Amino acid sequence: MTYNDQGLLPAVVQDRTTGAVLMLAWMDEEALRRTIETRKATYWSRSRRQYWVKGETSGHTQRVHEVRRDCDSDTILLVVDQTGPACHTGEPTCFDVHPPLLSEEDHGPVST
């Protein structure tokens, strides 16, 4: 794997059942190792500077079904079974919190 200058790489988290993109979090080598070993999604919190097992306090765990890396080996994709909402706000995904910056309705039906 190729880590950035802070020793981290982005992990995209996808719901196995719905295909929804749930969130993006950061991993260092140890977080990735723990995730693979335990199948519990484990991230590095950049703000708290500590490891973070998703759902450890909220109960909204992510059981890791599959771990993939991208062509450049600098991004991880986790396919997970999500328990409860993925976002700390209570929304199902972290991308459900704000209205879209752009949506199809902005321009009406597309002529092809």
Place this chain on the structure above:
Amino acid sequence: MTYNDQGLLPAVVQDRTTGAVLMLAWMDEEALRRTIETRKATYWSRSRRQYWVKGETSGHTQRVHEVRRDCDSDTILLVVDQTGPACHTGEPTCFDVHPPLLSEEDHGPVST
């Protein structure tokens, strides 16, 4: 939006039709502005240090259906209509190139 210390944020790219996570790329404020204005996915290439309209040379374009941001406003999700393979290797997605780091088969059926 909240950009990192290099003025960038990660953009997760998802296929509108299949739901597949296609790739992760980087955007600065101007790349995001161009993407929203043109509906052509436009990134910042960290290696080449220039803007990059996806598919401009390969023809494997991404028409942007929707742009969302996450709860922290430091990650973008693009929902796109992908023409051709998303990965420069010719694979459908950048996560199809390497075998998984972990898959369900590694541990056999899960007992619940």
